Amino acid sequence: MVGPGSARLVARGLAVRHASRLAWALTGVDLVVEPGERVLVTGASGAGKSTLFAAVAGLLDPEAAEVFGELTVDGEPPRAARDRLGLLMQDPDSQLVMTRAGDDVAFGLENAGLPPAEIWPRVDAALADVGWRYSRERATQALSGGEKQRLVLAGALARRPGLLLLDEPTAQLDPAGSDVVRDAVSRAVAARGTTLLVVDHDAAPWLPLVDRVVEVRDGGLAEHPPGWRPLPRAAGLVLPPAPAWTSPVHPPPSGITDAGEPGPPPVDPAGRRRDPALVAAGAGFTYRGTTTPALAPTDLALHPGQVTAVTGPNGTGKSTLALLLAGLRAPTTGSVLASADLAVRGERRPHRWRAGAVVTRIGTVFQQPEHQFLTGRLRDELELGPLRSGTGSATARARAEELLERLGLAPFADANPYTLSGGQQRRLSVATALATAPRVLVLDEPTFGQDAATWRELVTLLAEQRAAGCAVCTVTHDRDLVDVLADEEVAL
Amino acid sequence: MTASLALGPAPDVPLSRINPCAQILASVVVSLVLLATLDVVTPAVVVAAELCLLPAAGLTSLRTLLLRTWPLLLGAATLAVVNLVLGDAGVLGALGIALRVVGLALPGVLLVASTDPVRLADALTVHWRFPPRVAVGSLAALRLVPLLVAEFETVQLARRTRGVEAGHNPLARVRLLAGVAFTLLVGAVRRAGRLATAMDARGFDSGIARTNARGSVLRARDHVFVAAAVVVAAAAVTTSVLAGTWAPLFVGG
Numbered sequence: 001m002v003g004p005g006s007a008r009l010v011a012r013g014l015a016v017r018h019a020s021r022l023a024w025a026l027t028g029v030d031l032v033v034e035p036g037e038r039v040l041v042t043g044a045s046g047a048g049k050s051t052l053f054a055a056v057a058g059l060l061d062p063e064a065a066e067v068f069g070e071l072t073v074d075g076e077p078p079r080a081a082r083d084r085l086g087l088l089m090q091d092p093d094s095q096l097v098m099t100r101a102g103d104d105v106a107f108g109l110e111n112a113g114l115p116p117a118e119i120w121p122r123v124d125a126a127l128a129d130v131g132w133r134y135s136r137e138r139a140t141q142a143l144s145g146g147e148k149q150r151l152v153l154a155g156a157l158a159r160r161p162g163l164l165l166l167d168e169p170t171a172q173l174d175p176a177g178s179d180v181v182r183d184a185v186s187r188a189v190a191a192r193g194t195t196l197l198v199v200d201h202d203a204a205p206w207l208p209l210v211d212r213v214v215e216v217r218d219g220g221l222a223e224h225p226p227g228w229r230p231l232p233r234a235a236g237l238v239l240p241p242a243p244a245w246t247s248p249v250h251p252p253p254s255g256i257t258d259a260g261e262p263g264p265p266p267v268d269p270a271g272r273r274r275d276p277a278l279v280a281a282g283a284g285f286t287y288r289g290t291t292t293p294a295l296a297p298t299d300l301a302l303h304p305g306q307v308t309a310v311t312g313p314n315g316t317g318k319s320t321l322a323l324l325l326a327g328l329r330a331p332t333t334g335s336v337l338a339s340a341d342l343a344v345r346g347e348r349r350p351h352r353w354r355a356g357a358v359v360t361r362i363g364t365v366f367q368q369p370e371h372q373f374l375t376g377r378l379r380d381e382l383e384l385g386p387l388r389s390g391t392g393s394a395t396a397r398a399r400a401e402e403l404l405e406r407l408g409l410a411p412f413a414d415a416n417p418y419t420l421s422g423g424q425q426r427r428l429s430v431a432t433a434l435a436t437a438p439r440v441l442v443l444d445e446p447t448f449g450q451d452a453a454t455w456r457e458l459v460t461l462l463a464e465q466r467a468a469g470c471a472v473c474t475v476t477h478d479r480d481l482v483d484v485l486a487d488e489e490v491a492l
Numbered sequence: 493m494t495a496s497l498a499l500g501p502a503p504d505v506p507l508s509r510i511n512p513c514a515q516i517l518a519s520v521v522v523s524l525v526l527l528a529t530l531d532v533v534t535p536a537v538v539v540a541a542e543l544c545l546l547p548a549a550g551l552t553s554l555r556t557l558l559l560r561t562w563p564l565l566l567g568a569a570t571l572a573v574v575n576l577v578l579g580d581a582g583v584l585g586a587l588g589i590a591l592r593v594v595g596l597a598l599p600g601v602l603l604v605a606s607t608d609p610v611r612l613a614d615a616l617t618v619h620w621r622f623p624p625r626v627a628v629g630s631l632a633a634l635r636l637v638p639l640l641v642a643e644f645e646t647v648q649l650a651r652r653t654r655g656v657e658a659g660h661n662p663l664a665r666v667r668l669l670a671g672v673a674f675t676l677l678v679g680a681v682r683r684a685g686r687l688a689t690a691m692d693a694r695g696f697d698s699g700i701a702r703t704n705a706r707g708s709v710l711r712a713r714d715h716v717f718v719a720a721a722v723v724v725a726a727a728a729v730t731t732s733v734l735a736g737t738w739a740p741l742f743v744g745g
Contacts, residue, residue: 059689087693093639094686097632099610106705107628108694119705141638155694328649355657364653370679371643371650374671388655418678432654 002036003193007084007162009033009056013069016051016060025051027219029069035162038189038196042203042230043216045423045451052216053167053199058082073163083112086161086194088169088185092148101127101143101151102136108159126158129191130184144314145173146180153184157192164189166198170205171449174314174477178205185209201451203230233452234484239463242487243305275339276301277440277471278325278350278362282334285320295320297334300490302440302471307462309482310475312492318475319367319444321492325473326364326442327351342439360389363433365443369425373417378409378428381417385436396435403431407461423454430461441465443474447481459485505550507606512615514714515607518721519599525725526595531737532588535595537728542598549605560601568593609634611708618708625697632687640680647675 014029026048033039043049054060055071058078073081089095098104105123114122123136130153140151149169156164166185170178186209189196198206203213213224282297295317302308302325310318323329324336327350337348344357353361366372375381382400387393404410407427412420417428426446433441446462447455462485466472476482482489507515522538529535551557558565572590575581581589603612613631616622651657651668658665691697732738 057693082693082698083695085693087690089686089690091683091686093636094683095690096635097628097687097691099608099631099635103610103706107691107696110703110705111695111698111700113700113703116703116705116707119703123705141635152690159694323649326653328652354659355652355655358652359655366646366650366653368646371647371675372654373675374651374654374656385655436655 005160005162006035006193006195007074007081008035009073009163009195009197011056011069011071014055014071015068016048016055017066018051019064019066024219025065026055026216029219029221031214031221033163033195033197035195036193037212038210039198040203040206040210040213041197041199041216042201042213044453045201046421047216048219049199049201049216050167053165056197057085057087057165057167083159084162086153086156086159086164088149088153088156088164088166090168090171092145092152092172095152095155096140096148099140100136101132101134101138101140104140104151105136105155105158108155112159122158123154126154129157129188130154131187144177144180146177149173149177149181150184153181153188157188157194160192161194163195163197166196166200168200168202168449169198170200170202175479176313182206182209230452232480233455234459234480237456237459237484239460239484240467242307242466243469274304274469276303277339277342278302278336278473279339280321280325280331280334280336283321283324283331283336284333285317285324285329286332293317293332295324296492298490298492300325300473302473304439304471305466305469306487307466307472307474307485309486309489310473310492311477311482311489316492318492322364322442322444322473322475325350325440326362327353327358328364338440356389359385359436359438361438362440362442363436363438365429365433365441365446367444367448369429370418372429372432373425376416377414378404378417378420379413381428381432382435385432389436391436399435403435407431407457423450426450426454427457427461430458434461434465438470440471441473443472445476445478446474447476447478455480503550505548505606507545507548507550507602508608508611509713510606510717511619511708511710511714512603512607512612513619513708514710514717515599515603517718519603521718521721522599522725522728523596525728526592528741529729529732530585530588530739530741531732532584532591533732533735533737534728535588535591537731538595538724539591539598541724541728542595542602545602549602551601551605560605561597564594564597564601610706614704614706615708617702618704619710624702628696632691633684636680636683636687639683640676643676643679644672647672 009031011029011031014026015024016026017024029052041049041052055067056073056078058081060067071078073084078085096104097107102123105126106119109119109122127136130150132150132154140148143151170181173181182205185196188194189209196210198210200206207213207229212226213228215222215224278301280298280300282299283295284293284297285295286293298321300308300310300321310321312318320329324331330349330351336350338350338361340348342361344353347353350358350362373381375384379400382403383393383396386396386399404413409424409428409431412424417425420428430443430446441462446458450458459481462472462474474481526535526538546552546557551560568590571593572586575589576583576586579585609631613627617624617627651672656668658668729738
């Protein structure tokens with residue numbers, strides 16, 4: 001269906017270069033999107049997808065980027081056609097303006113100077129078209145990430161755009177939230193017949209929703225044939241196995257090997273031969289001033305050479321559990337205890353350790369890499385942990401060099417961490433945790449929003465840590481990650 | 493967690509039915525009287541009248557009231573003690589000073605407790621022609637405050653994961669806090685940039701005269717409310733003069 005007022009997008013010989021960069025971000029891009037057509041733009045991190053989105057959305061600052069070639073929406077340059085565009089971007093919290101749902105959808109109509117009597121019917125229509133299930137009075141702060149994005153979409157739709165532009169709208173959402181967003185988008189385009197351009201590195205989930213797929217590669221554009229499907233990201237991935245002394249899935253019968261001869265005696269009944277490095281026993285957490293626990297009492301043991309995945313829906317306290325395991329918060333019930341050989345002068349409770357002692361024992365990787373960056377150079381960032389834990393500066397430097405090389409970050413050794421791409425930042429944050437060679441690694445959604453290439457690098461990196469005897473614990477929604485890597489899954 | 497700080501729509505209390513503009517005007521009226529005198533009777537009458545409005549603003553439990561006003565009460569008490577010890581105001585004078593501070597600040601407490609920020613912005617733009625850039629921009633910024641608080645906690649925890657910790661050294665603590673503040677600032681600026689882009693994309697501040705979907709109406713009760721404030725102010729002055737305590741601040745000679 002082609003909706004009334006659907007826009008036509010034309011790019012011919014489009015080339016973009018960001019100021020202060022020598023390389024072209026995009027070159028020779030040709031793309032025509034007919035009115036009512038739905039197109040997915042995919043491609044790896046850093047291929048130029050975001051630049052293309054910014055150009056089409058009219059967000060490129062003319063002083064910060066050179067643009068050559070033709071780019072029009074209904075014959076006008078994007079900046080002039082701004083009122084014909086509806087935008088949905090990554091971060092829901094920086095796209096909502098008002099405290100109530102209805103007011104937020106009305107915001108764009110007030111800006112257009114519509115009389116109040118015309119605003120509310122259009123607000124209701126837009127909310128209905130995205131499948132909104134609450135009242136107009138609903139507080140925006142109380143919404144889940146997916147529902148926030150649904151609301152942002154309604155706000156864009158209310159202005160009756162000719163072209164809907166989506167930039168990785170599910171990148172910051174869990175699988176359930178992503179489904180909500182795609183549901184809203186499919187309802188919206190079905191109801192309005194608006195032209196749709198989706199930019200996302202994760203192509204597969206959008207395929208049922210779009211007419212065709214183009215891929216940004218090396219700054220240019222290539223069209224995929226009908227029926228194209230992306231390779232599964234785990235395809236052909238060969239990982240170093242868990243160390244031979246762990247066999248958590250199929251514990252050997254005690255004391256007897258295949259040949260029927262007595263083997264080395266297992267140490268614990270599950271067949272693991274190393275004691276756990278970290279044990280949570282009935283560990284729970286309730287925030288001060290609240291009555292419902294953020295984390296119900298949980299039992300968990302992290303064994304050396306084993307990957308434990310913590311899964312479960314939102315709100316079950318997965319991230320809180322990670323904070324307890326990482327020694328960042330003290331459990332309000334139960335206990336989290338390290339093994340005797342990890343203890344600091346007999347103290348086995350990680351939250352009682354000094355920060356300098358924590359980093360050599362437990363490496364922690366947060367969801368947002370930027371929260372953990374403390375210095376202005378990658379090199380300094382990697383040396384920080386070792387220096388803080390009392391390692392000599394020569395050793396720290398050597399360790400940093402080695403990690404930079406291994407993770408392909410050596411060309412950026414003197415760059416500011418904030419200037420890296422999302423995938424590079426994620427690799428750096430894992431590298432900083434590894435710099436102190438901790439015996440335990442705790443990660444919160446390490447593969448969140450990462451493209452296939454970064455995903456494979458991360459999974460390989462974690463498998464290497466496991467092979468080296470590290471006890472790895474990852475909180476995740478990522479089913480592929482659990483399937484490929486987890487030796488044990490704890491569902492909250 | 494920061495759930496308690498989440499800025500949702502304000503609860504609907506009886507005082508919410510008074511237009512924010514009327515509330516502001518009323519507080520200006522009583523403030524003028526409080527600023528004009530140094531005695532103890534005038535602020536006592538004004539504060540008494542303001543206290544009568546607490547139930548209408550939903551502030552009935554002592555706990556919630558203290559939670560919202562403890563910095564104010566602490567400040568007023570400190571001021572009174574300082575004046576008592578160092579000044580020549582005497583007990584009554586010091587009490588008068590404390591009451592004035594409370595009397596000046598309580599209307600603000602009442603306004604915040606009863607008024608949705610959105611209604612306030614609506615009233616200011618509709619009746620007093622506040623530029624939407626400022627009013628709506630402030631609303632958008634207000635939404636980001638709880639996010640900033642949550643981020644503050646995360647960034648602090650994140651420092652510990654990198655081996656950085658102040659321990660008991662106050663100087664290190666200040667330096668650490670400065671670092672956290674800087675990280676937050678960087679994040680806030682970037683988020684604000686994204687928000688501005690999103691608002692632009694929905695036609696904010698594009699030169700078209702903005703309409704207001706909710707509107708803001710001044711009713712008879714709003715006029716009555718302001719008139720009542722004038723009556724309270726007059727009553728306070730009259731009582732003070734009759735009691736012989738009236739001590740105007742600005743008198744020639």
